[in-house]
Amino acid sequence: MAGSVPRIVMKFGGTSVGDLNRIKNVAQRVKKQKEAGCAVLVVVSAMAGETDRLVSYCQEISPLYDPAEYDSIVATGEQVTSGLVALALQTMGVPSRSFAGWQVPIQTDLLHSKANLDTIDGARLLASMEKGIVPVVAGFQGVTSDKRVSTLGRGGSDTSAVALAAAIQADRCDIYTDVDGIYTSDPRIVSKARKLDKITYEEMLELASVGAKVLQTRSVGLAMRAGVRLQVLSSFIEGPAVMEGQLPGSLVVGEEEIVEKKLVTGVTCSRDEAKLSLRRIPDKPGIAAAIFGPLSAANVNVDMIVQSTGTDERTNMVFTTSKTDLPRAIRVLESVRESVQYQELAVDPDIVKVSIVGTGMRSHTGVADTMFRTLSERAINIEAISTSEIKISVLVAADYAELAVRALHTAYGLDGV
């Protein structure tokens, strides 16, 4: 952590810098934060739509594009935004300069278009900040050991921001987005959803993995490992500078920072899954390997698995995969029909995964019981269950999605006034 002057990283996503007026608003917000006595480092995404435009150029020229060239083309989007934000700050009398990934430098490995961060040298950035100059860093990009531009993959700007916060030992990394924080559930489904003041890294990771799209999983994992305190807040709500003790958004922190622990922190619902059923398979050893081996080899991610015994020494295998992987999964399963000897392959995309997340589950029993009872009382049939240390997910028919989420939200005492 830093000395007397708090160091804050402020990260603005694509919609927050979507046009020139929003860029001016971002600069105004940065100025306020600096005038409140903070040393500020800014990280920006490309203006909304820019990355798509550049990606479509690449795709039109070359469907199987070279990821190194793709990176050098797509990375220009963030370079433009960083320069414009620096100009806007200068116009408001705040000394500022832009940094492309290679200028920091932000070193990555050689995996173009999905590069992993290697090391970040914070020296030039800190030298700027000590002179009162606000560095505006192009997110989502870095440079490889052979001096080529790399990108971290779509949405990687959150990860850039967290890694930069770690590199300069920032007191906090504020992620400005189009929502004002992290909610107990999706407010579009649960009208009584409440904004959380604090949530643990682990909970956030589980929520991100089951449909909450506020933060990238990767950036949360990095924040947890590096101990970077994250705040999610809105870039569209006007307000004073954001100071500790009166944080307007949701803070993602370690468990030790949370005094009042709740059993369940959030209820989510993911519609990205599809259910696959293989019916009437011979129930013999090695049958699971014969199914899931080829799927894994084809890079199909399988989530929940339920095996149910049927009649006459035959069994049913039910499992879920993402809708993206579904066509590939079907191809693989059709190709193993002979060896697996199933009699029918049924596909059901009309299912959802409803999850409850909370670190309190670790030390309390009865959490699962409440979930099953609540759903049963509403006559909602559970088709599959999966659990982690701090999460329970159930598969239910899509028609029941909203009902299930609202019932659980109430059952765990999450409803606001």
Added chain:
Amino acid sequence: MAGSVPRIVMKFGGTSVGDLNRIKNVAQRVKKQKEAGCAVLVVVSAMAGETDRLVSYCQEISPLYDPAEYDSIVATGEQVTSGLVALALQTMGVPSRSFAGWQVPIQTDLLHSKANLDTIDGARLLASMEKGIVPVVAGFQGVTSDKRVSTLGRGGSDTSAVALAAAIQADRCDIYTDVDGIYTSDPRIVSKARKLDKITYEEMLELASVGAKVLQTRSVGLAMRAGVRLQVLSSFIEGPAVMEGQLPGSLVVGEEEIVEKKLVTGVTCSRDEAKLSLRRIPDKPGIAAAIFGPLSAANVNVDMIVQSTGTDERTNMVFTTSKTDLPRAIRVLESVRESVQYQELAVDPDIVKVSIVGTGMRSHTGVADTMFRTLSERAINIEAISTSEIKISVLVAADYAELAVRALHTAYGLDGV
């Protein structure tokens, strides 16, 4: 010059890479050139319109923008094109990769937005070319000693191409543009204008300085100093690879390469000038300094000057300046009215400067005489004259512009069949 494999630089301007189809055409042309046995290096401008878009962003955010940020924003235009051309080449089976200015590196001084080239390290480019990989370099940009992106100013891609050709000791630098060569005169005025096979650097410099806009003056000067053979040719005319001995465009070379020297190579007409007349000034020593000192201090470029003696110890001073500088010139002259004591300031924008250019003038007399006689025969009044070693310019009323150009084109035997 290179060894057995000819090294060719191919430079494509903004309209040549104006959309994705044109970019594919450019790649096709590069492929042909490489298949004809050349080692090729490509230099590209931004897609037509891109630079304007980025400049307008800067202007809208900050009317007095920081040129360093301006450079890092605007330079992205060429980075995108270089990546797309490299992708298009790869798709056609030609190994290729893009280079931003900092990756070459192309070192410049610190004069952001109008930087001067310092040194170019051709080693990485040559190493690529020797492996059969076509480097596609982003034109118009470089990197400063403190690792910031710089640009050479608008149109600087020609200069990049020439400097890169010098750095890799290219046999030729081909500048692809929207015209198919350099003409004896503007074909829109003189229907009998002919394309020149060859022209000297000096002639090209003079032509560029008096209205021929095919090549940037700066790039021609650099080519002359570095001994880079330039060819101007069209990127819109389909054809085979461009080989020595059958060059389709116009070659700009040293005088020693031109066997048949002509008296006059070209006739041009510039409409960028305006005439200023200060009437009835006291004819006393120091009066010229009193006029042209303040103009020079205000950065007003004065071209032709004629002083004519009037009556009663008063004189008239007539001179020209560019139409761009005109408002500034008028302000300066109004501010010195007291000290210069002129009685009237007359401004005439309806004039043109007609010029003849040719290295043959050095060794032949009578060239000027032919010019004056030809114009006199058409009753065209010459209002001012200026000369250089290989150029004669006259100022005439704008109404006579086309007539004067056509008459001179015929008089010097330049008319084609």
